[in-house]
Amino acid sequence: MKITLEIQRFNPETDIKPYTQKYAVNAELTDRLLSVLLEIKATQDPTLGIRRSCAHGVCGSDAMVINGKERLACKTLIQDVAREEEATIRVEPLRNLPIQRDLMVDQHKFFENYMCVKPYFISSEEPGKKEFRQSPEERQKFEEGIKCILCISCYSACPVIQEVNPNFIGPAAVVQASRFNDDSRDEGFEERLPQLDHPDGVWPCESRFECTRVCPRGIKITKTINLTKRKIQRQKS
Amino acid sequence: MFEYEALIVGAGGAGLYAALEASKTGKTAVLSKLYPVRSHTGAAQGGIGAALGNLEEDKPIWHAFDTVKGGDYLTDQNAASILAEDAIQAVYELENKGLPFSRTPQGLIDQRRFGGHTRNFGEAPVRRACYAADRTGHMILQTLFQQCIKENVAFFDEYTVLDVLIQGHQCRGLVAGDLATGEIHLFKAKAVLFATGGFGRIFRITSNAYANTGDGQALLAKRGVPLEDMEFYQFHPTGIRGLGILITEAVRGEGGILRNAKGERFMERYAPTLLDLAPRDMISRAIHTEIQELRGVKGDGSVDDYIYLDATHLGKDAIEAKLPDIAEFSRTYLGVDPAEKPMSVHPTAHYAMGGIPTDLDGRVIFDSSGKTYEGLYAAGECACVSVHGANRLGTNSLVELVVFGRRAGQHMAQFVKGADFGTVSADAPEAVRKRLAELRRQEKCPNPESLRREMQHVMMENVGIIRNRENMAKAQKALRELRQVYTQIRANDPSRAFNTQVLEITELGHLLELAYMVVTCALNRQESRGAHAREDFAERDDNNWLKHTLAWFEGENIRIDYRNVDISRWEPKPRKY
Numbered sequence: 132m133k134i135t136l137e138i139q140r141f142n143p144e145t146d147i148k149p150y151t152q153k154y155a156v157n158a159e160l161t162d163r164l165l166s167v168l169l170e171i172k173a174t175q176d177p178t179l180g181i182r183r184s185c186a187h188g189v190c191g192s193d194a195m196v197i198n199g200k201e202r203l204a205c206k207t208l209i210q211d212v213a214r215e216e217e218a219t220i221r222v223e224p225l226r227n228l229p230i231q232r233d234l235m236v237d238q239h240k241f242f243e244n245y246m247c248v249k250p251y252f253i254s255s256e257e258p259g260k261k262e263f264r265q266s267p268e269e270r271q272k273f274e275e276g277i278k279c280i281l282c283i284s285c286y287s288a289c290p291v292i293q294e295v296n297p298n299f300i301g302p303a304a305v306v307q308a309s310r311f312n313d314d315s316r317d318e319g320f321e322e323r324l325p326q327l328d329h330p331d332g333v334w335p336c337e338s339r340f341e342c343t344r345v346c347p348r349g350i351k352i353t354k355t356i357n358l359t360k361r362k363i364q365r366q367k368s
Numbered sequence: 369m370f371e372y373e374a375l376i377v378g379a380g381g382a383g384l385y386a387a388l389e390a391s392k393t394g395k396t397a398v399l400s401k402l403y404p405v406r407s408h409t410g411a412a413q414g415g416i417g418a419a420l421g422n423l424e425e426d427k428p429i430w431h432a433f434d435t436v437k438g439g440d441y442l443t444d445q446n447a448a449s450i451l452a453e454d455a456i457q458a459v460y461e462l463e464n465k466g467l468p469f470s471r472t473p474q475g476l477i478d479q480r481r482f483g484g485h486t487r488n489f490g491e492a493p494v495r496r497a498c499y500a501a502d503r504t505g506h507m508i509l510q511t512l513f514q515q516c517i518k519e520n521v522a523f524f525d526e527y528t529v530l531d532v533l534i535q536g537h538q539c540r541g542l543v544a545g546d547l548a549t550g551e552i553h554l555f556k557a558k559a560v561l562f563a564t565g566g567f568g569r570i571f572r573i574t575s576n577a578y579a580n581t582g583d584g585q586a587l588l589a590k591r592g593v594p595l596e597d598m599e600f601y602q603f604h605p606t607g608i609r610g611l612g613i614l615i616t617e618a619v620r621g622e623g624g625i626l627r628n629a630k631g632e633r634f635m636e637r638y639a640p641t642l643l644d645l646a647p648r649d650m651i652s653r654a655i656h657t658e659i660q661e662l663r664g665v666k667g668d669g670s671v672d673d674y675i676y677l678d679a680t681h682l683g684k685d686a687i688e689a690k691l692p693d694i695a696e697f698s699r700t701y702l703g704v705d706p707a708e709k710p711m712s713v714h715p716t717a718h719y720a721m722g723g724i725p726t727d728l729d730g731r732v733i734f735d736s737s738g739k740t741y742e743g744l745y746a747a748g749e750c751a752c753v754s755v756h757g758a759n760r761l762g763t764n765s766l767v768e769l770v771v772f773g774r775r776a777g778q779h780m781a782q783f784v785k786g787a788d789f790g791t792v793s794a795d796a797p798e799a800v801r802k803r804l805a806e807l808r809r810q811e812k813c814p815n816p817e818s819l820r821r822e823m824q825h826v827m828m829e830n831v832g833i834i835r836n837r838e839n840m841a842k843a844q845k846a847l848r849e850l851r852q853v854y855t856q857i858r859a860n861d862p863s864r865a866f867n868t869q870v871l872e873i874t875e876l877g878h879l880l881e882l883a884y885m886v887v888t889c890a891l892n893r894q895e896s897r898g899a900h901a902r903e904d905f906a907e908r909d910d911n912n913w914l915k916h917t918l919a920w921f922e923g924e925n926i927r928i929d930y931r932n933v934d935i936s937r938w939e940p941k942p943r944k945y
Contacts (some may be wrong), residue, residue: 173817178861232866251514252466264475
């Protein structure tokens, strides 16, 4: 079928502000949107700026705003976002971060926020010649957080960052911190506390569920943030 | 100009592990053309093999033997023994760094069966693959990156290496381009490690990421470094029909069964003992035969025919607990819930057994006697130790990353303490700058994308699972012409900042070089061994071909020499499963 892609374009060397460019292409309903974008880049316009790598939803390179919602282009089939009679798809870069070029955004602030919560295993036990024991039930407690691929969808969709506090560390950072805080082997909660229990830490979250709605890994992000808030309150009382 | 004692190129499992070790003594930086957690290690699914024996008796010597036999005896046996022995400590270290392995009821690391991994030298499948659901690679990559954050390792994200500085037999540094600005930088170093991954993108159907373009192998080959055993390329039996996306062998490890159009469990005819858990080369050939003999699902013997991977009898709960991502891939890309219907799969280009030749500490070898460069290392899929021989066993890629990434990093850490930087001329990047300026010259030229598609088509049709002289000679000729056409390619995008077209054209050049080397080495080897299966030389020929290939670019041509295989532990035997 024939479809039209409306892609937001911006080249810092030639453009003052972003604009929309339309491309007509042939595609199947079962094609990945990423394949269609790359087809445009290959055959119509090699200047289109886009990040991609694994093309099946595990590397997190190609998150973008598709018809107004954050999605991975490689995990989005044409049939998910278009119909025969409504075959226009709008593609924009992620929000809440500066645009570098076309669909590429500057990810530094996102990764800084992520790194500030000490998203690594902290334990006083010396590494040894055996595994630390952990029951399947204890392991299950942080199953949600380990699915995160740092694709930035949640950060882009967060209305709090957009409207209230641009310095909120964002949903992914809290999820990554909780992945360790909820790990029975980890002892780093107190070290992570200053960043989490902070005006820009977990507290700006208003439970508006946009992050949960867009997460391509199906992580219950809002719930994770609320559980972290409760954990902090318990710790303080 | 930047100056680091140790430079790591590539931020996948091998690169990050090496960086952690090297940074213990030396000023270390990691250069990657991707953001770190985007590397393709993250796509590895099923497990990492280590003879922990958590569920049943297992021994490193069994793991080593399986690796040697799986590699059709082209595996270096001392290297396989180190792989199997070090794997145990490496898995404990990963766990101790926080890796969330799936667990047994007793709280130990859970283990599952995988192809070619057996008890007591081939008796029956053994539970050796340690795993984190079907996200084992993702968790290894995350865990290692987390540790790099903890240890303050420096990263240059989206830096593409464009040249390597080798003087005599010493490596002095790199030239790299910054995607954000288009600027070219000189990096001086005492030691450089390449961990740039594979090059599955030479084929049309592949499980590999777009980024897997063999940059390290191609750059070093251009600088006179030989490549080893490039004719051995593995097709994984189960890629999603039409797309090639990997469906892990762990589906079969958990009990999944391959069936043809008639519903027959056809592996009974090809590997009566291990069945669906035979090594990958054998299963891919079996699928190829089934399709050729019109027992594929379409039944027309065409290149896009396929067979079924049946996991319906495993039950929804087991699939969601142990193979959640597979279930999601199947729903997303096939529209099929694997608990209800079988998945449509066919073989997909997956893994290069060959690559940059190294010794057991990751040092790059430059001749057939095994002499090594100073300050030049390689690890992971881009390297050839060789632990995989003619065919890699499932899980052993992750084992190799951590075992040899770690060993190489430890060696670098020692080496840089006693080494100096040497002198590098500040205009070392000039050749690269000139080449890129030429590439950006706006003139009419062939479309790089047509070239890429032609290469991928030629390789898929002629240098795939089953090979013969006639087809390979055709492919070699076609690739020679494509390499000529490539010299006329120009970038239409004149921008400096975020010019992804220039990057893609550079990558295409690397792929063309490697494709040419693969077909040339494959034509040269007149036998069938592991993943290299020839119709015109159907048998393994130990008398003439029990040796590693070493291949050098000499101008437009390729020179071939050989290296001995270490067979100090087990006598080569016919391979039956």
